[in-house]
Amino acid sequence: MKMRYCLYSDIHGQIPQLEAVEAAVAKENPDKTIVIGDLVGLGPDPEVIVQRMMDRPEIDVIAGNVDLWAAQRLDETMTPKSPHQEGMFRMSAMTRGRLSDSQIDWLLKRPFSITYTPEQGHDFHVYHATPYDIGDADAFPFRLTDDELADKLKGFDADIMAHGHIHGPSVRNLDKDGKKQTVVCAAAVGMSWDGDPRPAYAVVDYLGDGKWEARTERVDFDPEEQAKYNENCWLEHGERIAGMIRSGTFWNPDHMPH
Numbered sequence: 001m002k003m004r005y006c007l008y009s010d011i012h013g014q015i016p017q018l019e020a021v022e023a024a025v026a027k028e029n030p031d032k033t034i035v036i037g038d039l040v041g042l043g044p045d046p047e048v049i050v051q052r053m054m055d056r057p058e059i060d061v062i063a064g065n066v067d068l069w070a071a072q073r074l075d076e077t078m079t080p081k082s083p084h085q086e087g088m089f090r091m092s093a094m095t096r097g098r099l100s101d102s103q104i105d106w107l108l109k110r111p112f113s114i115t116y117t118p119e120q121g122h123d124f125h126v127y128h129a130t131p132y133d134i135g136d137a138d139a140f141p142f143r144l145t146d147d148e149l150a151d152k153l154k155g156f157d158a159d160i161m162a163h164g165h166i167h168g169p170s171v172r173n174l175d176k177d178g179k180k181q182t183v184v185c186a187a188a189v190g191m192s193w194d195g196d197p198r199p200a201y202a203v204v205d206y207l208g209d210g211k212w213e214a215r216t217e218r219v220d221f222d223p224e225e226q227a228k229y230n231e232n233c234w235l236e237h238g239e240r241i242a243g244m245i246r247s248g249t250f251w252n253p254d255h256m257p258h
């Protein structure tokens, strides 16, 4: 049975970038669309993004770490590990203040991961950051070699996996003791950290008989208007978000979040 999955993530409260990706994904004609977490945080319109996803139950939505920071009130129970995280917790509290109770409830019910099995014995495993951590303690950063990534994925044997969180799309083909495994990063919609400011998404095709194909795509997007909007909105460091939207790089390159 053939299946086409389209995936995107890390929308972070940014409406026009989401609309650009949604338009491109519609043209791919997917059988299933999957949003791999981080709908909110770091952006001006979290309540709009959550409501759009609530209104489209045919889309599967997985929890992201920043979604949970906001929805689980982590800023009230966790001690921040760094000044950066302290600022992020303040931002999640302000983000939560914009969400309705039903939107918070909906975010709290998002699953940690989903496994799709288009054919018996052929699994596609999707999670926000890693298959064992939502992203507060671990991630698959750009700098990892394929061998290092294969090591971190020992014991997770799906044919193919997809995640978001690190804000730079890629397809890696790992060799795990002779067995091939594909790992796709679909992120990000809202802002990139890999030097290319264009929003991204991924397409995973199951072709039957255990054959998979994966690719990532970038979407043309003029960032200026949305960057200005971020600069002038309620966000405490809107100018940092604006800089990331314009440049496609993390605002403080010496201290990447992972």
Ligand SMILES: [Fe+2]
Pocket: 010, 038, 064, 065, 066, 128, 135, 164, 165, 166
């Ligand atoms: Fe994340």
